[in-house]
Amino acid sequence: QVQLVESGGGSVQAGGSLRLSCAASGPAYLRGCMAWFRQAPGKERREGVARIYEGSSSTYYAASVKGRFTISQDNAKNTVYLQMDSLKPEDTAMYYCAADSRCGAWNDRVSLYDNNYRYWGQGTQVTVSS
16 A cells, blocks of 8 residues: 655745655555645645656646646655745645556646546645735
């Protein structure tokens, strides 16, 4: 069973930065694809933000965060990071880490669909004030 634990959320002013961490445990073959999602207040669905493939380190970003957020991984620590720069009030959300193993058949857009991920963390809150 895969377990994911997020940390690093908090409150920051617009233009500031935060780095989220996702510590993963469990069989590595079940978490070859790692991603960050977010769910803003009042929104029904989680929005895909960024994903990374463990083997190739290939990354993909939602248009809303491209150029501001960077996803990376430290395989020795089984940890995935989301560096968030130039934060905006609209980035305020609960941020979730997710994992799955079935990404071989996914195209980029599909890789940010929340329904494709089986393993989820509990989330960490990010609040950006103007």
